[in-house]
């Protein structure tokens with residue numbers, strides 16, 4: 001390289017000596033000012049640029065001026081869960097800061113949860129986190145989040161109408177599962193666990209949101225299935241770029257962007273049903289009716305329905321898939337869960353009602369234990385400070401700070417769960433009576449140490465629905481089949497870690513063996 005440069009001849013330019021002297025002085029001055037500014041920045045970064053209690057760092061530091069930021073980010077991307085877990089255990093009861101794959105994040109000790117859980121949007125915002133993480137304005141989240149009607153719909157009507165919707169959900173369970181079971185090859189009797197859960201949850205959730213007729217009219221499940229992969233593709237392409245540059249690089253990086261087409265399809269699909277639900281004599285009781293009554297545009301309603309179903313699908317499908325894996329790894333629970341389901345059904349005239357679901361205490365405990373050990377969110381309850389505030393120990397949280405709690409660390413903390421590494425499917429029921437130990441220790445409940453449903457003002461409003469949905473699917477599956485890993489397989493393939501999140505393996509097949517055939 002140097003040799004090549006030495007062979008190039010540059011034209012000779014004569015510069016007047018006065019100009020040369022002034023240039024030299026300017027260069028000296030600007031070099032000096034750069035060195036001074038950089039020095040000040042380094043000093044301010046090293047010595048308490050923050051007011052209040054100093055932050056303890058865990059994992060690699062981005063370094064002065066963020067010079068080592070790339071290596072710190074890469075490290076978190078590779079082993080984010082372990083970094084958060086180690087920090088939680090090393091600094092028990094204290095806050096610590098980490099460099100995640102995207103930004104610095106202050107991880108709060110659980111003792112501060114009561115201080116932050118009810119803080120208003122003007123102090124701590126989850127919507128900001130979602131918009132940042134998902135590049136919201138490029139995937140239609142800005143349309144959905146221009147209001148909270150869809151969240152209100154889940155918190156209110158969806159939960160309150162469960163006594164009416166449970167029989168409907170069971171009808172849908174039968175319809176979709178019959179189709180899926182009929183496609184299982186007779187020789188292997190194997191089915192992909194993730195795909196089974198996805199199909200069941202997609203159709204059962206859609207039925208409750210838009211009604212049976214629309215769910216099966218044709219076209220809806222495709223809209224739901226197409227939205228997330230396209231949103232994810234756009235997110236992955238744009239996320240590395242600064243916010244202001246994204247609109248410029250989008251046409252180049254996101255070829256054949258189908259997002260607008262998918263939103264338009266949802267809008268066209270729901271246009272006539274929304275108009276019908278606004279008619280004065282309309283008797284529909286689904287969530288679409290509730291949203292239609294707000295009088296918002298069909299585009300916004302479409303994006304809100306697709307958005308909520310997508311969120312519900314991702315969370316519930318992964319949790320349910322993991323529960324199926326745990327049943328395969330702990331088959332000693334299967335007969336008891338099945339017996340409990342038979343008994344509950346018999347006491348409800350063999351009908352699937354909300355009461356039937358509420359009587360499935362062992363299954364409830366099993367699902368909760370499965371979600372505890374799965375702990376999909378290593379960093380949970382993520383929020384962005386929309387204004388500065390202080391914590392009771394003197395920690396100062398400047399505006400713009402990202403905060404979270406160590407979801408997995410808490411789930412594995414012996415202070416919250418004795419013998420935390422052990423899978424105990426009966427952990428949350430009385431060992432003698434098999435009744436729940438306390439309401440907050442039921443699957444949808446939030447006991448100390450549990451961050452898996454979030455906390456406070458923004459706690460997952462869909463958890464009652466998710467509980468009924470999960471119980472109905474697992475109980476019905478076990479009433480008909482024994483489930484197991486394929487012959488010869490004794491271990492599960494590891495799930496995929498992304499930052500501090502964990503997804504179960506999506507390729508796992510399970511063997512279905514008819515219960516009567518044994």
Ligand code: HEM
Pocket residue numbers: 126150151154158308311312313315316319380381382451452453454455456457458459460461462463465466
């Ligand atoms: C096992 C399944 C599920 C899990 C583990 C789960 C978990 C969560 C978590 C961790 C949050 C964030 C809470 C926070 O940051 O404080 C959340 C929010 C939310 N979830 Fe769920 N969820 C599940 C199922 C569902 C279902 C089935 C629905 C709807 C039918 C739903 C609707 C929502 C909504 C609307 C929010 C936003 C709440 C708000 O911003 O006020 N979730 N969920």
